[in-house]
Amino acid sequence: MAHSLLSASENAAKTLAILNEIDPSAPSPFFTERVLCRHNRETQRLSSSTTNFRLVGVVGLLLFSANAFALDAETTPQTSTEREQRATGQFTAETQLPPIAWEQAHAPNLTGQAKHKSL
Amino acid sequence: MLTGLRAGDEKAYRALIDTYKDRVYNVCLGYVYNTEDAEDLAQEVFLEVFRSIGNFKGESCLYTWVYRICVTKSLELIRRRKRKKRSGKVYSLLGMKEMGYEPAAARFDHPGVRLENQERATILFGAIESLSENQRIAFSMHNLEGKSYAEISDLMGVSLSSVESLIFRAKRNLRKKLEHYYRNQG
Numbered sequence: 001m002a003h004s005l006l007s008a009s010e011n012a013a014k015t016l017a018i019l020n021e022i023d024p025s026a027p028s029p030f031f032t033e034r035v036l037c038r039h040n041r042e043t044q045r046l047s048s049s050t051t052n053f054r055l056v057g058v059v060g061l062l063l064f065s066a067n068a069f070a071l072d073a074e075t076t077p078q079t080s081t082e083r084e085q086r087a088t089g090q091f092t093a094e095t096q097l098p099p100i101a102w103e104q105a106h107a108p109n110l111t112g113q114a115k116h117k118s119l
Numbered sequence: 120m121l122t123g124l125r126a127g128d129e130k131a132y133r134a135l136i137d138t139y140k141d142r143v144y145n146v147c148l149g150y151v152y153n154t155e156d157a158e159d160l161a162q163e164v165f166l167e168v169f170r171s172i173g174n175f176k177g178e179s180c181l182y183t184w185v186y187r188i189c190v191t192k193s194l195e196l197i198r199r200r201k202r203k204k205r206s207g208k209v210y211s212l213l214g215m216k217e218m219g220y221e222p223a224a225a226r227f228d229h230p231g232v233r234l235e236n237q238e239r240a241t242i243l244f245g246a247i248e249s250l251s252e253n254q255r256i257a258f259s260m261h262n263l264e265g266k267s268y269a270e271i272s273d274l275m276g277v278s279l280s281s282v283e284s285l286i287f288r289a290k291r292n293l294r295k296k297l298e299h300y301y302r303n304q305g
Contacts (some may be wrong), residue, residue, distance in 0.1 A: 012297035015239045016290075018232065019262045022240075026231035028144035030158060032136045035165045039132065042166065 121181065124172045136165055139182060143189050145231055149263045150193035150256075152248055154227050160196060164189045190260075190274055197252065246296040250289055257282055258289035 006014065123131025143164050148157035167188050175184050232240040247255055256275060260266040268286075272279045 006301075008298045008301035009294075011301040012294050015243045015297050016293065018236050018239055018243055021233060021236065022229065022263060023231035024145050024149075024264055025142045026145060026229075028141045028148075028161075028230050029154075030140045030144040030161055032133060032140060035136055035162050036129065036132060038162055039166055039169055 121172075121175075121177065124169070132165075132169060135168065135181075139185055140165075141230070142182070143185065145229070146186065146189050146264060147193055148227065148229060149259050150190075151196055152227055152244055156196060160189075160192050163192050167192065186264075187274065190256075194256070201252075242297070242300060243293075246293050246300070249296060250292055253277075254285050254289035254292065257285040258293070261286055 120131050120134055124135060140161065144157055144161045147160040147164070148154065151157050151160060164185065168185055175181070227244075228237060229240060229244070247258065250258065253275070257271055260271045260274065261268070266274070268279055268282045271282045275282070277285075
């Protein structure tokens with residue numbers, strides 16, 4: 001070995017001196033095509049995932065709209081009276097209750113005898 | 120070229136790679152000391168450049184911007200390796216096989232080293248690799264890539280005096296390590 005003839009410090013100095021000779025732009029075994037292929041693959045993957053994302057977005061929007069439409073249809077007054085009442089602000093929960101016959105609500109609980117008397 | 124890159128023109132991409140591929144590859148190799156990792160990293164650097172070319176404001180030279188990405192990516196890999204090394208130690212303590220990590224031995228041929236210097240270069244890179252991370256980065260930037268102290272300070276985010284001190288200590292430690300190596304050889 002050539003460096004065995006030199007002292008340790010001389011060898012160290014000589015080895016450190018290599019740094020000045022290193023060419024930072026020396027030709028490398030790097031292939032341009034590989035990067036371009038990777039870039040194209042990445043771009044394709046990105047565009048397909050963007051398409052998928054858009055598709056999911058559109059489907060989501062459609063579902064949301066359909067749901068909102070169904071809800072709207074449920075709460076929209078169907079009869080002309082209901083529509084009028086809503087328009088005039090008279091539409092309350094009470095008016096929505098099914099009509100109860102006055103007699104049914106207030107009639108005394110008549111036994112068979114009392115019923116007979118009243119008749 | 121910049122307009123073409125921003126427009127996503129493949130010719131411009133090709134021109135950029137052809138212009139900087141050697142410098143980028145050699146810089147990566149100067150940090151990771153492994154030809155496969157250096158090639159992967161160089162590819163990553165160019166992909167990152169293509170992805171974020173819109174963010175390049177043109178305040179500096181294009182290569183300075185590319186170089187910054189190169190350094191960031193290289194340091195990320197070095198830190199990932201360190202984490203793996205640490206977890207590898209834990210695995211070996213637990214009696215499990217170390218997973219996935221192979222220490223980056225300085226056994227590679229730097230394209231910029233002349234053939235007659237290859238043997239010494241292997242010894243030198245081995246010694247540089249054993250320096251502390253900051254000393255190694257500062258030393259490599261200054262001695263392999265010819266960066267000024269001010270540029271290194273900017274790139275590493277440390278003060279100018281810290282850079283001076285890091286490089287001074289790196290040189291001193293390297294000399295000691297090399298002398299020790301040759302003394303043991305002789």
